[in-house]
Amino acid sequence: MNLLISRRQTLFSTAALLASSRAWAQSPAWAEIEKKARGQTVVFNAWGGSERINAYLAWAGDELQKQFGVKLEHVKVTDTSDVVKRVRNEKAAGRNVDGSVDLIWINGENFLAMKREAMLFGPWAESLPSFRFVDVEGKPTTRIDFAEPVQGLEAPWGMAQLTFYADRAKVPNPPRSTAALLAFAKANPGRVTYPKPPQFHGTTFLKQTLMDLTADRAPLYKPFDAAAFAKITEPLWKHLDALHPHLWRGGKQFPVSHGALNQMLADGELSLSFTFNPNEPANEIAAGRLPKSVSSYQFDSGTVGNTHFLAIPFNSKVKEGSQVVANFLLSPAAQARKADIKVWGDPTVLSPAKMSATDAALFTASRAPGQVEKFSPVIPEPHGSWVDPMEKEWLRRYGA
Numbered sequence: 519m520n521l522l523i524s525r526r527q528t529l530f531s532t533a534a535l536l537a538s539s540r541a542w543a544q545s546p547a548w549a550e551i552e553k554k555a556r557g558q559t560v561v562f563n564a565w566g567g568s569e570r571i572n573a574y575l576a577w578a579g580d581e582l583q584k585q586f587g588v589k590l591e592h593v594k595v596t597d598t599s600d601v602v603k604r605v606r607n608e609k610a611a612g613r614n615v616d617g618s619v620d621l622i623w624i625n626g627e628n629f630l631a632m633k634r635e636a637m638l639f640g641p642w643a644e645s646l647p648s649f650r651f652v653d654v655e656g657k658p659t660t661r662i663d664f665a666e667p668v669q670g671l672e673a674p675w676g677m678a679q680l681t682f683y684a685d686r687a688k689v690p691n692p693p694r695s696t697a698a699l700l701a702f703a704k705a706n707p708g709r710v711t712y713p714k715p716p717q718f719h720g721t722t723f724l725k726q727t728l729m730d731l732t733a734d735r736a737p738l739y740k741p742f743d744a745a746a747f748a749k750i751t752e753p754l755w756k757h758l759d760a761l762h763p764h765l766w767r768g769g770k771q772f773p774v775s776h777g778a779l780n781q782m783l784a785d786g787e788l789s790l791s792f793t794f795n796p797n798e799p800a801n802e803i804a805a806g807r808l809p810k811s812v813s814s815y816q817f818d819s820g821t822v823g824n825t826h827f828l829a830i831p832f833n834s835k836v837k838e839g840s841q842v843v844a845n846f847l848l849s850p851a852a853q854a855r856k857a858d859i860k861v862w863g864d865p866t867v868l869s870p871a872k873m874s875a876t877d878a879a880l881f882t883a884s885r886a887p888g889q890v891e892k893f894s895p896v897i898p899e900p901h902g903s904w905v906d907p908m909e910k911e912w913l914r915r916y917g918a
Contacts, residue, residue: 548647551838556587558839563601564623566594574855574862582846588839593619598628605637605831617833621840624672625826626664627902632829633671639830639837641670646841648848649673653869657896659825660867665739665901672827673844676856677865679823679896680726683799683814683888684790685783692790694818696730700757702789703764709789711765713779714772714917716909722794724908725822728754729897742903751908755915762916769916784808797863800888804859810887820895825867854880859889 566572572592579590595601601622608617624632632638643649652674654660660674661667668674684692693702703710713720729735731753737746762769766788773779776793783791784807793799796816802808828847830840846852850873853866870878 545647547645551841552586555836555838555842558836559589559591560620560836560839560843561591561593561618562621562623562843563593563595563598563619565596565598566592567596570862571864577855578843578847578852581852582843586842586846588842590843598622598624602628602631602637605632605833606635608833609635609637614833616835617831619831620834620836621843622829622831623675623826624829625824629663629668629672629827629829630666630902632831633666633669637832638671639832639834639840640672642830642837642841643668643670643673643844645670646673646845646848648845648850651850651868651872652848653867653872656869656893657823657825657867659823659896659898662898663827664824664899668827672829673848674825674867675828675844675847676826677796677823677867677896678794678826679796679816679865679893680722680792680794680821681796681799681814681816681890682790682792683783683812685809685812687809687811689789692815694815696727696757696817700761700764703761706789707764708766708768711767711769711772711779711782711788712792713776714774715912717775719776719779719792719794720772721905721909722822723792724754724912725900725905726817726897727757728908729822729900730817730819731757735900738900738904739898741901742907744907747907747911751911754908755911758912758916780807795863796865796890796893797857797859800859800886801863803888804886808888812888814888814890816890816894818894820897822899823896824899850877850880857881859886 562575564571564575572594575590575592579592582588582590601619605617605619652660657677663672682692693699699710712723715721715724728751729738732738732750737743737750766782773782779788779791780802782788796814799808799812799814803810803812828844830837830844834840848867850868853868854877856862856864857866866881870881
């Protein structure tokens with residue numbers, strides 16, 4: 519244990535962070551932003567429900583103070599929509615330069631609302647020195663947020679992607695496509711299931727299945743079309759009609775949560791499970807809740823995924839400091855620490871191929887049992903407006 523701690527301290531020492539961040543950050547324009555940011559306090563509104571995440575942000579705050587003279591104040595929030603409402607109220611009240619929020623952890627509908635209502639500062643994200651390392655080719659969701667173009671109004675921070683996992687000692691060749699999963703369920707009745715929509719992971723399973731069965735996905739990336747809904751979703755319901763009789767309890771009941779699904783896998787009741795955090799299986803192994811023989815994988819043709827972002831409200835008091843914080847959180851050293859399952863386990867948005875060998879090595883130093891060895895292509899989420907109609911139709915057909 520002491521050896522691991524020592525190694526981590528070496529990898530993420532202040533000296534290493536300084537070398538990593540300063541080497542590529544010295545453009546005159548960026549130097550001026552850093553100069554103005556010194557002495558500023560950035561009020562960062564971010565979900566506060568995880569001790570690991572809170573500890574990571576505390577570490578980031580210490581490094582920002584040491585390196586840049588920027589103070590990071592983490593305001594722990596439960597629901598990002600409440601932050602959006604606060605900024606909206608400030609705009610309505612004419613509070614245009616002294617907002618209460620400087621930086622927000624955001625994506626999806628909350629970003630869409632702020633973008634449409636002109637509540638965001640920018641564009642700024644692609645001007646960050648760290649953005650040069652973002653994997654915009656392999657992870658297109660770093661520029662598209664639930665089918666909405668980001669246009670530099672938010673900076674990518676972390677990835678989420680549907681990931682399956684199974685005990686290879688019991689399932690040496692797990693299914694790697696929607697069609698293969700159906701065949702696996704038929705051959706192993708009662709050993710597969712998914713959480714009941716609208717539980718998030720259950721809905722994500724529906725999205726994945728719909729995407730895999732849809733030849734022309736273009737309509738799914740546009741706002742919901744009621745006239746086209748029946749035709750587009752017909753293959754989904756036909757597939758589920760074939761799948762459900764072979765699921766756990768004959769598809770008559772569904773787990774109520776992702777946690778229940780995990781427990782059923784750990785108890786040997788199921789043959790496989792899935793998550794939206796590719797590092798979750800490794801976290802479960804490290805915690806002793808799953809055996810080391812569990813491995814995670816993604817469908818060969820790709821799985822649905824999205825990116826979570828950092829945005830600056832239009833009325834932030836410290837836009838320079840907010841950009842410095844975002845740039846640091848996007849740096850190779852900070853992203854590698856965040857991806858370490860011993861710290862947080864949130865997958866990076868960066869491409870190690872775009873950085874120095876020294877920085878790229880940070881992303882392999884923390885690899886642990888259960889992590890995905892080879893990521894599949896990311897399939898961007900459908901437009902958010904399709905989700906509610908799809909969930910309602912599922913409940914109508916199978917919810918009873």
